[in-house]
Amino acid sequence: MRLKDRIALVFGAGSSGPGWGNGKASAALYAREGARVFAVDIDPAAVEETKRVIDDEGGACIAHVTDVADPDQVSDAVAACVRAYGTVDVLHNNVGIVEVGGPVEIDVAHWDHLLDVNARAMFLACKHVLPVMEARRRGSIVNISSLVALQYAGFPQVSYAASKGAIISMTRNIALQYAPRGIRANCILPGLMNTPLIVKPLTAAYGGDVQQMIQRRDAQCPTGRMGTAWDVAYAALFLASDESQYINGVALPVDGGLSLRFA
Numbered sequence: 531m532r533l534k535d536r537i538a539l540v541f542g543a544g545s546s547g548p549g550w551g552n553g554k555a556s557a558a559l560y561a562r563e564g565a566r567v568f569a570v571d572i573d574p575a576a577v578e579e580t581k582r583v584i585d586d587e588g589g590a591c592i593a594h595v596t597d598v599a600d601p602d603q604v605s606d607a608v609a610a611c612v613r614a615y616g617t618v619d620v621l622h623n624n625v626g627i628v629e630v631g632g633p634v635e636i637d638v639a640h641w642d643h644l645l646d647v648n649a650r651a652m653f654l655a656c657k658h659v660l661p662v663m664e665a666r667r668r669g670s671i672v673n674i675s676s677l678v679a680l681q682y683a684g685f686p687q688v689s690y691a692a693s694k695g696a697i698i699s700m701t702r703n704i705a706l707q708y709a710p711r712g713i714r715a716n717c718i719l720p721g722l723m724n725t726p727l728i729v730k731p732l733t734a735a736y737g738g739d740v741q742q743m744i745q746r747r748d749a750q751c752p753t754g755r756m757g758t759a760w761d762v763a764y765a766a767l768f769l770a771s772d773e774s775q776y777i778n779g780v781a782l783p784v785d786g787g788l789s790l791r792f793a
Contacts, residue, residue, distance in 0.1 A: 538567050543593075546727045552762040553625070558584055569581055577595060676719055681788075715779065718762060721789065744756070
């Protein structure tokens with residue numbers, strides 16, 4: 531019960547397809563460890579599925595539908611969580627979309643939308659949650675970035691990489707500003723992960739075949755296999771809990787050692 535009696539607000543708590551996405555696994559694990567979860571996602575069916583999993587395991591979860599590209603909806607989600615549970619102890623920002631392409635190929639409108647969803651939404655969530663945490667002088671923020679923020683993945687995804695790099699810088703700034711107020715902010719950099727999110731946007735980049743894409747990504751990993759959503763979830767649990775109370779401003783790779791490779 532590492533999060534007993536804590537309130538965890540999880541943005542991106544649904545899965546983008548069948549199986550376990552990073553946000554869904556994190557929400558479920560937080561609940562297993564005693565947190566009451568306020569699960570947010572743009573997809574009503576996906577967030578209700580996360581709630582069903584938590585409910586079936588005897589946990590506590592409220593599902594809430596939000597489009598994080600809309601600033602008012604982000605503000606409303608935070609307010610709804612505080613109304614329901616009284617506070618926010620853990621803010622988990624997981625929402626992210628992927629687009630393959632470089633500066634020439636990507637449409638300007640697509641660039642703007644991806645940055646709104648991947649980076650601005652996390653800024654907005656922090657903006658509205660930080661005063662809640664500051665009032666109690668306690669809180670942990672876990673932002674999900676990506677190893678792509680630091681390294682080239684083998685094909686261009688310039689908007690995604692830019693958004694994930696912004697998350698690292700934002701997290702570090704928040705960490706230092708709010709450290710004297712009892713609030714920590716850290717981010718996780720997943721490497722090559724086998725989650726539903728990768729299937730639609732990345733299959734074409736690997737030749738158009740899903741199984742070929744999975745096999746090639748497995749082969750790229752030092753372990754011989756991609757990570758799973760649970761690898762990210764357990765890292766998030768550690769950063770959310772008091773076990774990491776002296777860890778702040780960290781960008782933690784969860785990548786099976788992939789970041790250690792020179793090429």
